[in-house]
Amino acid sequence: MSAATVLNAGDYDLLVDVGFLVDGFVLDTSLLNGTDVLDGSTSYASVIDGTRSIRVKRGREDQSDAFVTGTMSFVLDDTRAGGVFNPFDNDPSNPYYDQAQGVPGLAPGRAVELIRYDDNGDPELLFVGTVVDYDLEFSVGDLTTVTVLCADGNYRLANTAISAHTPSVELSGARIEAILDRAEVDYPDGAARNISSGTVNLGDYPIAEGTNVKAYFDAITSTAERGRIYLSRDGVLTATNRLGITISNPVVVFSDDGTQTPYSDLEIVFGADGLVNRVTVTPVGGTTEVATDATSISTYFTKALDISNSLLDQQSDAEDLADYLLSPEPEPRFTSLEIFFGSLTTAQKDAVAIIDIGDTVEITRTITTGNTTTTITQESQIEGVEHTLATGRGHTMRLFTSPTTIAVELVLDTGILDQDVLG
Secondary structure, three states, X not given: OOOEEEOOOEEEEEEEEOOOOOXXXXXXXXXXXXXXXXXXXXXXXXXXXXXXXXXXXXXXOOOOOOOOOOEEEEEEEOOOOOOOOOOXXXXXXXXXXXXXXXXXXXXXXXXXXXXXXXXXXXXXXEEEEEEEEEEEEEOOOOOEEEEEEEEOXXXXXXXXXXXXXXXXXXXXXXXXXXXXXXXXXXXXXHHHEEEOOOOOEEOOOOEOOOEEHHHHHHHHHHHHHOOOEEXXXXXXXXXXXXXXXXXXXXXXXXXXXXXXXXXXEEEEEOOOOOOEOEEEEXXXXXXXXXXXXXHHHHHHOOOEEXXXXXXXXXXXXXHHHHHHHOEOOOOOEEEEEEEEHHHOOHHHHHHHHOOOOOOEEEEEEEEEEOOEEEEEEEEEEEEEEEEEEEOOOEEEEEEEEEEOEEEOOOOOOOOOOOOEEEO
């Protein structure tokens, strides 16, 4: 472990695959890389000691948004590191230059991992992806920095095209797996995927030559399944079933009264922007299904959502989707919260750092008006995650949330069998 301690946050490492063994010893030289090596075991090199800041952004901010490619950017201090991050530096002492191949080890296309070590010293991945771009900047005062942009597995899907073919009628999960298995896509299988079966059948509609894989997956999400398709924090391509009632099981409980995990900022939205009182869903070549709420329309005027060319196979599923998407009344909801690791205990840091998309959290907000104190508690699901690590500041995390319908678990001797509550 070659970790560095981030102020008030814990131990972290930032690893880049340089394409050659970085811990081997070349015979008759002083190099720690090369081809004739002793005990070489890894091609990952740590750059955490030369890193000034790290920013990770994954997922989406709102449930109605499409999932974008997850990104990580980090800034390297090349001046402090003695110029070793410069791709033109081929000095034999440069640990990031592949002398045998005569190429920079820090280059686009290389795998990258951001790791945080918990209190037991166990590594937890916060981001897995590949380097997209290195940007060197020479500033006044001889300060040279390298900004590195990385992207998760969605970047690969967004740059891969599907060959023309007509799929079979199949559940959405089977369709996703079939696309990933196609020769022109050839996405890693096994542990690299976590694909749920799906809740609806997709039709046998022809897929045109050159259709973008990610765009097609977005269409599955937005026009049919209404689940999530994203890359987890440890790089697993994950597809979930349609979002619905979940068992109350928050991974972290947040509050502002000092009794639970504290947060530094909470955003609350209460407006008509997310209101939908008329929904139309039209399958490819099918009939339009309409769902409306007359009371909402008379109160707020028509707020419509139209889904055309839905990939759904059955008209009944289109009707169900239209009903599912109705949201006729505005409701106050927590949309995002910020957590500063310097305010957390060690155990709280370990729990918060690994919160991921799809997890459920509980959030409590205390509001005091005059002599009256009101406590509002909601359970929300995570739609997006941001990490910001900076020298001299520490680690700040922002979670983007959506309301979820919680099924309260059966509690013996209470007489409560089940109950749906809006969290």
